[in-house]
Structures are given as structure tokens and as C-alpha cells.
Amino acid sequence: MEHIVAAEAGKNGLTLFRHDGASFKTEVLPFTPFILLNEAAEVPENCTVQELSGKAFFSKRADFSDFDSYIQAADSLKNAPGVMIFRDLLQQALSIKNIRLFKNVEFFDLRSMFFSLETDEKGEISEIKVTYSSGKSEIFSGEEKAVITAFNEAVKLFDPDVLCSYNIFRETLPLLTARAKKCHIKLDCGRDGGTFGFRNSRFSAGEKTISFRRYDLCGRHIADVLFLAMLYDVSHRDFENLELETLKNHFNISENSVPEICRELYNLFAPAYFYRSRLLPLGYQDCMVRGGGSSLDALF
Numbered sequence: 001m002e003h004i005v006a007a008e009a010g011k012n013g014l015t016l017f018r019h020d021g022a023s024f025k026t027e028v029l030p031f032t033p034f035i036l037l038n039e040a041a042e043v044p045e046n047c048t049v050q051e052l053s054g055k056a057f058f059s060k061r062a063d064f065s066d067f068d069s070y071i072q073a074a075d076s077l078k079n080a081p082g083v084m085i086f087r088d089l090l091q092q093a094l095s096i097k098n099i100r101l102f103k104n105v106e107f108f109d110l111r112s113m114f115f116s117l118e119t120d121e122k123g124e125i126s127e128i129k130v131t132y133s134s135g136k137s138e139i140f141s142g143e144e145k146a147v148i149t150a151f152n153e154a155v156k157l158f159d160p161d162v163l164c165s166y167n168i169f170r171e172t173l174p175l176l177t178a179r180a181k182k183c184h185i186k187l188d189c190g191r192d193g194g195t196f197g198f199r200n201s202r203f204s205a206g207e208k209t210i211s212f213r214r215y216d217l218c219g220r221h222i223a224d225v226l227f228l229a230m231l232y233d234v235s236h237r238d239f240e241n242l243e244l245e246t247l248k249n250h251f252n253i254s255e256n257s258v259p260e261i262c263r264e265l266y267n268l269f270a271p272a273y274f275y276r277s278r279l280l281p282l283g284y285q286d287c288m289v290r291g292g293g294s295s296l297d298a299l300f
Contacts (some may be wrong), residue, residue, distance in 0.1 A: 002181065003019055003102065004018055004100075005020060005137070005189070006191070006220060007093070007094065007099070007199075008219065009094075010089060013029055014029045014031040014094075015028065015219075016177070017219045026219075029097060031097070032063055032066075032070075033070040035070070035073060035083060036058040036084035037061070038058050038060055038082035038083075039082075039083065040081070040082050041080065041082030042083075044062055044073035045073070046066075047069065048062070052112040054165070071233045087288065088283075091282055094281035099285060100279065101283065102277060102278045104247070111132075111160045111161045111162070112161065112216035112263070113133070113155065113160035113163055113265070114165065115164075115259050116150070116165055116166070116172070116259050117172055117175055119175070124144040124179065125209045126147065127147065127160040128147055131257065131260050132160075134159075137260070144183060145183040147217050148180050148187075149185055152185065156188075159191075161221060162221045162222075163217065163222050163223070164262055165246050166224070166226055166258060168215075168222060168223070168225075169227070170213070171197070173196065173213075173215045173222075174213065189220075190217045191293060193217025195217075197216045197218075198213050199213070202237070205230035214289065216285070219284065221288075223270060223288055225269070227289060228273075229242050231269070240295075244258065247265055251265070
């Protein structure tokens with residue numbers, strides 16, 4: 001049986017990545033962006049307005065046939081009264097198509113890949129340690145270009161649904177992508193053959209708010225054990241600090257390598273966000289970086 005393990009939304013439509021346990025295939029569904037309006041709201045240009053059933057505050061949906069018109073309307077109406085704009089296109093697409101990720105999939109069915117980087121005295125990547133959800137571990141070491149290339153090929157070969165590390169957004173991926181660029185290596189390990197994209201974002205956990213560079217990779221989810229630990233600590237307040245060694249000792253984890261420790265912590269922290277993404281029209285990665293309140297807004 002094929003299951004939806006990832007989805008991407010954009011100008012080309014809604015792309016679904018279906019996995020059968022051994023390989024995946026893609027399915028592209030038509031999708032056009034929309035804006036919700038109430039009765040008194042200004043109707044934007046270049047759209048088709050549909051009256052919605054029910055008596056909710058937002059009673060109309062403005063559908064756009066092209067993304068340029070949608071972006072123009074969204075920019076002009078972002079502060080207008082009676083307007084609801086979902087900037088997350090994947091949320092839009094999953095909502096209007098009534099599709100959710102991971103239907104009939106269990107948490108441990110996902111293919112996950114955990115990794116860490118080591119650098120030498122010159123700041124070059126000298127070693128990448130990898131642990132797979134299958135139980136296998138590997139170490140790529142030696143000359144930097146060969147190490148990064150081997151890791152890139154390992155991602156494509158194993159074909160993980162999830163890439164995970166500790167402080168992956170603020171340390172691991174900034175270093176990996178910068179050193180790959182220095183070595184003229186294209187990290188083409190997305191499921192579309194593309195590389196990492198990024199944008200500036202903010203992450204909140206209780207009273208803590210941090211700025212970070214969010215990385216995305218087509219068809220795959222990126223999980224940060226540090227962020228998951230911060231969200232866990234909002235409710236439990238158990239940790240003296242959020243250092244990896246502290247987390248390891250708190251949960252009595254016996255493994256010593258960073259990827260193996262990350263695997264154990266991810267398996268503790270992440271299931272709640274996995275099952276949340278089965279219910280909400282959000283990507284798995286979005287559930288892990290958005291607070292519970294904003295995630296539940298997507299349901300309403």
C-alpha cells in the first residue's frame with residue numbers, strides 16, 4: 001500500500017510523495033491559491049469568488065488562476081479587514097484538497113536519517129557520522145570534498161523521509177551548505193533532485209523566541225532535536241540546560257555517538273508532532289517548528 005509521506009505546494013500544483021516501503025513515486029494535483037473574505041471585504045481583481053456554505057465569518061473564497069495575481073492581492077490586502085490569508089501554500093493545498101500526511105502510516109514506518117559533522121583545525125568538514133532508522137551506521141571521513149559528496153550520495157541512496165540532527169538549523173546545515181558551496185558541490189539530495197532552500201524565520205517555545213534560518217528540502221522533512229527539546233521543556237521544565245549531554249543523561253541514553261543520541265531523543269520527542277500532522281493540514285516539519293496554538297489554528 002502506498003502512503004503519502006511528504007507534500008509540496010507551489011506554482012506547479014500540489015506534489016504528493018507516496019512511499020510503498022521500498023521506493024516512492026510522485027503525483028501532481030492541480031492547485032490554485034485562494035484568499036478567504038467576509039461579506040464586507042473588498043474583492044480583489046483577477047479572481048473567481050465562490051460563496052461558501054454555512055454561516056461562518058468568512059463566507060467567500062477568492063480563487064486565483066495564477067500565482068502572480070494571488071501574490072499581488074495578498075500583498076495589497078494583508079492588512080485589510082475581513083480578509084484571511086494563509087501564507088503557507090501547503091496548508092492551503094492540504095486544506096482545500098482535504099488531504100493529510102501519513103494516513104495509515106505509523107511513526108516508526110518513516111525512513112529517518114540522523115547525522116553529525118566534525119571539523120578539523122582549518123574549519124573544514126573532516127567527518128560525517130550517520131545513523132539510519134534501519135539500525136545501520138556509517139562514518140564518512142577524509143578529505144572534505146569526498147566526505148560531503150559521500151554524504152550527499154548516502155541521502156539519495158537511503159531516501160529518507162526525515163533528516164535529523166542536533167541544532168540542525170543554526171549550526172549543522174549552515175556549516176554543511178557553506179562548506180559544500182566552498183567545494184563546488186551541489187547538495188542535490190532533494191526528492192526532485194534539488195538542493196536545500198532557506199528563509200529567515202522565528203521559533204517560539206514558551207517565553208523563548210529565537211531567530212533562525214529555516215531550511216527545506218523537497219520531499220523530505222527536517223527535524224531539529226534542539227527545537228523538540230525546547231518544546232518538551234515548556235511543559236516539563238526538567239532540564240538544567242539543553243546541551244546534548246544533559247539530554248542524554250536525563251533520559252539515560254546509553255549510546256555515545258551524536259547521531260545515535262539524536263535518534264533516541266527524536267523517537268521520544270517527535271511522535272506527538274507526527275500524529276498531529278495526520279490531523280492537521282500542515283507539513284510534518286511545520287508541526288515541529290510551530291507552537292501548538294498556531295498549529296491548531298490550521299484545524300479551525
